[in-house]
Amino acid sequence: MKIWSLRYALAIALLPSLAFAQLVKKDSTTERNYFDENGTMRIAIATQSHRPGSGGKNALDGPEVMADGGIQDLLRSMNATVRTSSAELSEREQTEYGNWRKMGYANGRLADNVMQNEVDGYFTVGFLASCPSSLGMLGGLQQSLTSTDTSSVSILWLDAHADYNTPETTRSGSMGGMPLAIANGLALHQVRRDSKLEPPLPASHIVTAGLRDVDPMEQHLLDLARIQNISVDDIRGLTQNVYDQMDALSKVSDKIYVHIDLDILDASEMPFHNYPTENGPTSHELAALFKDIFQKYPKAAAIGFASIPANDPDDIGLKAVNRMVVGAVEGIKIREGKM
Ligand SMILES: [Mn+2]
DSSP, rough: HHHHHHHHHHHHHHHHHHHHHHHHHHHHHHHHHOOOTTTTTEEEEEEEOOSSSSSSOOOOOOOHHHHSSSHHHHHHHHTEEEEEEEOOOOOHTTTTOOHHHHHHHHHHHHHHHHHHHHHHHHEEEESSSSSGGGGHHHHHHHHHOOOOSSSEEEEEEOOOOOOOOOOTOSSSGGGGGGHHHTTTSOOHHHHHHHHTSSOOOOGGEEEEEEEOOOOOOHHHHHHTTTTTEEEEHHHHHTTTHHHHHHHHHHOOOOOEEEEEEEGGTTTTOOTTTTSSBSSOHHHHHHHHHHHHHHHOHHHHHHHHEEEEEEGGGGGGHHHHHHHHHHHHHHHHHHTTOOO
């Protein structure tokens, strides 16, 4: 008798605080801040090593090289705790014979890790084997949101290429040229769903940046969808267009993923990428952009990089990646008053 009444009393006493906890939990944007009570930033490095094809002309070395290329010590020297995860296929998934299906599975595992990082209050830095891994980054951010009613993630896509081809418009047949179209729900729905991105992103949740090598049919699709672009000159000059586009993404979404194909860099910093492209921004200019974006836009929630070439003389590409990660982290520290 006595125990029962004690239980009731406890339950009644706890009810208001439980209800309050629920309310607080719903507001994910104010709850998230990536710092512990001592002001130490929590950063998670998430690697995903599976790619949809052979990797093109040059094998790209990518995720492990980026994760073990000095960035962890660099971040710790900036008063951060760093943890790592890698997206591992289950035994059943490993038996899958199809490379595209496997890509979706690997993205699903990446999505699990990114979601856990968000739940635990860790800022995710993705080191990715190729651009289709961006679907797993988006999937993880979407899964971390408390409501499944809307697609509240958006993407800033920095790349010399739009990667907005579909199986209809592609000339190469490479899935590496399709991830943004897949994220937008134009094609390969099963890959997107395996990446845990459902529903897809509306076109208004997508902004590209630094494009300078777009296929004509791909450009037609971009024009139809009215997808906005931040030019290389906008990046260099931090022009009003940067803020207009970031304002637009902030307005329609709860979490913004910043994705970088390293071939956005000028060929002088990425000489052995599969598709080196001239007239790109430098890593210094991009680091300044990321510092500014992550400082000014609290919804900017993760950053991911794909991928550095195995042939990287003097670690020039690796140093560029580290510089850009530091830029983003500095921006977050400023926005949270920790710098
Ligand atoms: Mn590219």
